[in-house]
Amino acid sequence: MYKHFLYITVIIATTGLIYQPVLGEPWLSPGDMLIRSDLQLLADNGLLQVPLTTWPLSLANINAALKDGDISNEDPRVIHAMQRVRDRLGKEFELNNIETKSLIRASSNPLISRTFEDTPRAEGEVGGSISWVGQRFAIKAQGRRLSNPLDNDSFYPDGSYVGAIVGNWMLSAGYPERWWGPGWDGSLILSTNARPGPQLSIKRNITTPFSSKWLSWIGPWSLTSFLEQIVDERVLRDTRLFGL
Numbered sequence: 584m585y586k587h588f589l590y591i592t593v594i595i596a597t598t599g600l601i602y603q604p605v606l607g608e609p610w611l612s613p614g615d616m617l618i619r620s621d622l623q624l625l626a627d628n629g630l631l632q633v634p635l636t637t638w639p640l641s642l643a644n645i646n647a648a649l650k651d652g653d654i655s656n657e658d659p660r661v662i663h664a665m666q667r668v669r670d671r672l673g674k675e676f677e678l679n680n681i682e683t684k685s686l687i688r689a690s691s692n693p694l695i696s697r698t699f700e701d702t703p704r705a706e707g708e709v710g711g712s713i714s715w716v717g718q719r720f721a722i723k724a725q726g727r728r729l730s731n732p733l734d735n736d737s738f739y740p741d742g743s744y745v746g747a748i749v750g751n752w753m754l755s756a757g758y759p760e761r762w763w764g765p766g767w768d769g770s771l772i773l774s775t776n777a778r779p780g781p782q783l784s785i786k787r788n789i790t791t792p793f794s795s796k797w798l799s800w801i802g803p804w805s806l807t808s809f810l811e812q813i814v815d816e817r818v819l820r821d822t823r824l825f826g827l
Contacts, residue, residue, distance in 0.1 A: 608714060609641070609716060609721045609753060611638065611639055611640040612760055613761065614701025619635075621664035623635060628658075630665065631648055631650075633805075634805050637805070638762040641789065642676070644805075647789050648790075679715070681713065682713065685710070685711045686708060686711065686727065690707075691706070693705055696769065697774065698767060699775075704732065705731055710727030711726065721746040723743055723744050723757075726740055739778065740758050741758050741760060742760065751787060752785055752787060755785075756783050758781060760775050761773045761779065761809070782809050783810050785806075786808075808826060811826075
C-alpha cells in the first residue's frame with residue numbers, strides 16, 4: 584500500500600513540475616486564510632460591502648463591489664490587501680484557460696475538529712485537479728488519495744463541480760465545501776468538519792438591489808441554497824440536508 588502511495592506521489596509531483604498552473608474559478612472556497620483576511624480587512628474599512636459569511640463566495644460579486652476610489656491615503660495594510668485581492672481577481676477571471684494543480688500533504692496528527700484553514704484529513708494526501716471556466720460555464724474535476732484516513736474512505740472527490748450562470752444566478756452540482764458563519768475557529772451553522780456529499784445548489788451571483796420601487800429599499804441582497812445527499816452510513820438511510 585505504501586509503495587503504491589509513493590508511486591502516486593511521484594506521478595503527481597512530476598505533473599506539477601510539467602504544467603504551469605493558471606488560476607480560474609467562479610468562486611472562493613473555504614480554506615484560504617490569507618484571502619479571507621484581506622477581504623475582511625477591506626470590509627472593515629468600508630471598501631467592500633458584500634456578505635462574507637457564506638462560503639463559497641462569488642468572485643463576480645466581490646469584483647462588482649470593490650470600490651475604485653483613491654486608496655493612497657489608506658493604511659499600508661489596506662493598500663496591500665486591496666492589491667492582493669485585485670491580483671487574485673485578475674487571475675481568476677482569465678476565461679477559457681485550463682488549470683491544473685497538484686497536491687501533496689502530510690500530517691502526523693490530522694485534526695478531527697477543523698478551523699477555517701484547509702488542513703489535511705489524513706496522515707498523507709496526494710491529488711490533483713483540472714478546471715475550466717468560460718463565460719457562462721465552469722467545470723472542475725478534483726480527486727485526492729488518502730493514506731490511513733479517519734473514515735476508511737481512501738478517495739475523495741471533494742471540490743469537484745459543474746456550474747452554469749443563468750441570469751444573475753449560479754447553478755451548480757458537485758461536492759463543494761461550505762462554511763457558513765463569521766467564526767474562524769469553527770461554525771455552529773456549517774463548517775468543513777464533515778466532508779461534503781453530492782449536492783445541487785443555487786446562489787445569487789451579484790448582490791444587486793431589486794429594481795422595483797417597492798423592494799429597492801431593501802438594498803443589496805443575497806441568497807444561497809443547496810440540497811445535499813449525506814453519503815455516510817446513518818441510522819436513517821438516504822438522509823438529505825437542505826440549507827438556505
